Amino acid sequence: xxxxxxxxxxxxxxxxxxxxxxxxxxxxxxxxxxxxxxxxxxxxxxxxxxxxxxxxxxxxxxxxxxxxxxxxxxxxxxxxxxxxxxxxxxxxxxxxxxxxxxxxxxxxxxxxxxx
Amino acid sequence: xxxxxxxxxxxxxxxxxxxxxxxxxxxxxxxxxxxxxxxxxxxxxxxxxxxxxxxxxxxxxxxxxxxxxxxxxxxxxxxxxxxxxxxxxxxxxxxxxxxxxxxxxxxxxx
Numbered sequence: 001x002x003x004x005x006x007x008x009x010x011x012x013x014x015x016x017x018x019x020x021x022x023x024x025x026x027x028x029x030x031x032x033x034x035x036x037x038x039x040x041x042x043x044x045x046x047x048x049x050x051x052x053x054x055x056x057x058x059x060x061x062x063x064x065x066x067x068x069x070x071x072x073x074x075x076x077x078x079x080x081x082x083x084x085x086x087x088x089x090x091x092x093x094x095x096x097x098x099x100x101x102x103x104x105x106x107x108x109x110x111x112x113x114x115x
Numbered sequence: 116x117x118x119x120x121x122x123x124x125x126x127x128x129x130x131x132x133x134x135x136x137x138x139x140x141x142x143x144x145x146x147x148x149x150x151x152x153x154x155x156x157x158x159x160x161x162x163x164x165x166x167x168x169x170x171x172x173x174x175x176x177x178x179x180x181x182x183x184x185x186x187x188x189x190x191x192x193x194x195x196x197x198x199x200x201x202x203x204x205x206x207x208x209x210x211x212x213x214x215x216x217x218x219x220x221x222x223x224x225x
Contacts, residue, residue: 042215
């Protein structure tokens with residue numbers, strides 16, 4: 001089955017700790033995205049990548065970092081600089097970015113909680 | 116002012132009723148309009164996708180876009196308990212950047 005997988009489903013972070021969320025897709029999509037979802041605020045874009053070895057900041061990139069070493073994978077690291085990391089994190093992909101009208105497909109999400 | 120406004124609900128309806136959901140947006144540059152359905156603790160799934168003003172129908176779902184009023188709607192006919200979810204509207208300008216509303220939680224009671 002083609003799709004997007006995210007792991008883990010739940011993640012706990014201790015204060016001062018960096019944690020990494022995994023996102024993998026087998027849709028052969030060029031573009032991948034990370035969103036953060038807080039109650040009542042919809043989804044906000046953290047980072048996106050149009051192609052391997054390239055990524056751009058979204059609207060709320062501070063305290064986060066990403067890498068795109070493989071087309072299939074786009075891991076997100078929540079660093080200790082992110083002071084309010086508790087949220088639901090969603091990864092998405094689309095065939096390409098920059099082409100208007102390309103549908104984004106979402107993974108099942110990772111819920112990050114702070115201990 | 117948020118770029119996309121959506122009533123958070125919850126919107127509670129009896130089974131079989133019509134569910135009516137709305138979003139307003141502020142930027143006339145938005146060209147594409149989407150509705151996503153999100154079940155609790157799951158990722159959003161695309162329900163409807165429209166480009167122009169007017170209506171688009173898919174089974175029990177109808178999406179309406181009024182660009183002159185910057186208003187988009189989703190109607191669900193013959194609602195079922197399985198339609199209970201949060202519905203997110205999303206708008207897109209050029210470059211494939213999506214801007215989401217906050218979501219409306221819908222409860223369909225048997």
